Amino acid sequence: MKPVSIHQLVAGFALGDAISHEALALRTICRELGYASEIYAPAERIAPESAGECRPLSEYIQAPGDVAIGHYSIASAATDLFLSSPARKILIYHNITPPEFFIPFDTALAGQLTQARRELKDTLSRVDAVWADSAFNAAELHDLGAPHAKVFPLLFQPAGLDLPPDPAVLSKFSVPMKNILFVGRIAPNKCIEDLITAFAWFHKNIEPQSRLLIVGSDQSAPAYYAMLKMYAAELGLDTVFFERFASPAGLAAYYQVADCFATTSRHEGYCLPLVEAMHMGVPVIARRTGGTPEAMGNAGILVDDFSPQELAEVFGAICHDAALKQTVHASQQKRMEEVLNRPVREEFLKLLREVFPVT
Amino acid sequence: MYLSIAGNDRSADVGATLARQAARHQGALSPWSPGDSALSLKESRNAADYLERFCRLMRLRYSLSTESFPIPARPGTAGTFLRKFKGVLWKLLRYQHDRMAFQQNSINELVISSIDFQQAAARRKVESLEQRILTLETELAKLRKAGS
Numbered sequence: 001m002k003p004v005s006i007h008q009l010v011a012g013f014a015l016g017d018a019i020s021h022e023a024l025a026l027r028t029i030c031r032e033l034g035y036a037s038e039i040y041a042p043a044e045r046i047a048p049e050s051a052g053e054c055r056p057l058s059e060y061i062q063a064p065g066d067v068a069i070g071h072y073s074i075a076s077a078a079t080d081l082f083l084s085s086p087a088r089k090i091l092i093y094h095n096i097t098p099p100e101f102f103i104p105f106d107t108a109l110a111g112q113l114t115q116a117r118r119e120l121k122d123t124l125s126r127v128d129a130v131w132a133d134s135a136f137n138a139a140e141l142h143d144l145g146a147p148h149a150k151v152f153p154l155l156f157q158p159a160g161l162d163l164p165p166d167p168a169v170l171s172k173f174s175v176p177m178k179n180i181l182f183v184g185r186i187a188p189n190k191c192i193e194d195l196i197t198a199f200a201w202f203h204k205n206i207e208p209q210s211r212l213l214i215v216g217s218d219q220s221a222p223a224y225y226a227m228l229k230m231y232a233a234e235l236g237l238d239t240v241f242f243e244r245f246a247s248p249a250g251l252a253a254y255y256q257v258a259d260c261f262a263t264t265s266r267h268e269g270y271c272l273p274l275v276e277a278m279h280m281g282v283p284v285i286a287r288r289t290g291g292t293p294e295a296m297g298n299a300g301i302l303v304d305d306f307s308p309q310e311l312a313e314v315f316g317a318i319c320h321d322a323a324l325k326q327t328v329h330a331s332q333q334k335r336m337e338e339v340l341n342r343p344v345r346e347e348f349l350k351l352l353r354e355v356f357p358v359t
Numbered sequence: 360m361y362l363s364i365a366g367n368d369r370s371a372d373v374g375a376t377l378a379r380q381a382a383r384h385q386g387a388l389s390p391w392s393p394g395d396s397a398l399s400l401k402e403s404r405n406a407a408d409y410l411e412r413f414c415r416l417m418r419l420r421y422s423l424s425t426e427s428f429p430i431p432a433r434p435g436t437a438g439t440f441l442r443k444f445k446g447v448l449w450k451l452l453r454y455q456h457d458r459m460a461f462q463q464n465s466i467n468e469l470v471i472s473s474i475d476f477q478q479a480a481a482r483r484k485v486e487s488l489e490q491r492i493l494t495l496e497t498e499l500a501k502l503r504k505a506g507s
Contacts, residue, residue: 103403103404103405104400104401104402104403104404104405104408104409105400105403105406105409106406107405107406108406188401193398193401197388200388201381201384201388204388205383205384208431208432209431209433223400223406223409223413226413227397227398227400227401228397230397230400230416230420231396231397231398233397233420234389234390234391234396234397234420235388235389236428288361288363297366298365298366298367299365299366300365301362301363301364302361302362302363303360303361303362303363304360304361305360305361306360306361307360307381309381309382309384310360310377310378310381312381312384313377313378313380313381314362314377316380317373317377324364324373327364327365328364328365330365331364331365331366
């Protein structure tokens with residue numbers, strides 16, 4: 001019997017967040033395939049501006065013949081409900097940030113992450129299928145005793161970025177300067193302090209007319225955010241802009257003004273902003289870690305084992321060397337062709353049929 | 360440094376060149392010693408330790424600096440002119456800046472003191488509650504023992 005509904009459960013929901021983004025994309029596919037499909041999250045974890053797209057967990061009901069997709073990245077009430085659902089269960093593993101990154105800044109969150117890692121093995125044994133959003137994440141599951149985890153790379157929907165850019169953002173940064181952009185949660189695993197240090201060398205010794213734009217929610221770890229603000233002030237960097245969470249139009253504007261996108265994150269399951277930046281034609285520089293090389297493909301610039309001064313020189317090269325910029329740009333265009341021409345619907349159906357053969 | 364450009368390992372050529380150029384950048388970026396740098400917060404053992412360190416760093420940083428600094432210039436004659444003009448403006452307005460900075464620094468210092476007072480009061484309250492809980496637990500244990 002064909003399932004009637006394919007609902008998804010997430011630990012939190014906010015437009016712009018990578019997991020929420022994937023849940024929305026999957027919901028669209030499911031609805032196109034004729035299934036009833038909704039997204040559920042704990043009510044207190046649904047961002048107010050996203051309330052129309054996501055329902056509270058208390059409204060979640062499914063029957064044994066249906067399919068539930070649980071997005072897993074942290075222990076939450078959504079996971080408990082997902083595991084107790086009578087529906088066939090597919091767990092999508094988005095990786096769990098190693099708790100040690102959070103210990104200095106948020107002991108409670110570090111505890112939740114520890115719990116999520118501890119419970120992961122048991123969770124895996126209670127679901128019908130496990131998908132990972134990168135080969136890196138699948139390898140981690142393999143080590144935990146889930147050898148049959150399938151790779152279903154994180155979905156990218158360009159529509160959210162193909163909007164007229166926010167004029168307020170364009171106006172704010174209208175004075176022409178070299179803009180280094182970071183987009184992502186302000187969280188300790190992103191090691192944004194490394195980016196700030198490299199930018200300080202770039203700004204002081206290579207390109208004084210430059211800015212570092214840090215765009216992303218500061219709610220993941222406010223104590224870490226406070227440290228970054230203090231650090232930027234300590235280095236006398238008055239052109240480091242903490243822009244917090246951006247609307248889709250705002251994000252489009254940040255990408256438009258950016259001369260390059262850079263991330264020094266030390267832990268990534270995939271890193272969707274890299275793909276967004278490539279889509280927006282912004283050269284990408286990323287630390288080689290976790291799922292980042294997968295997201296990049298054979299495109300952009302990957303760095304590792306670098307000093308802040310060396311990274312500053314890489315910023316300088318991408319901002320001032322037209323030939324390098326052209327090479328990077330061409331590689332990213334090719335990568336985006338692969339990403340945009342991916343047969344997502346067919347991939348999803350193929351994986352779904354493994355769980356539910358009659359779909 | 361490992362450097363890959365468009366999927367090709369360029370550590371040996373482009374990477375080596377950039378590393379040589381990077382070697383020119385020497386000196387300290389931060390005016391603070393590592394122990395007093397904001398990055399020392401990464402060494403916090405837990406939330407309470409973080410708060411204690413954060414308050415200590417705040418106490419070191421309450422004041423606004425009104426010292427002169429090198430004004431960056433845009434390329435060209437206009438850039439040079441503007442830089443000189445900004446320099447003159449800075450000198451002209453400095454007496455006003457210093458007065459406002461003094462006022463702001465006084466306010467900052469008082470705010471930090473109020474945080475310190477609150478923290479001390481909260482610590483005393485927690486210690487008192489802990490002591491009361493200990494006393495009650497001891498009493499309870501005695502009563503249980505007597506009851507059994």
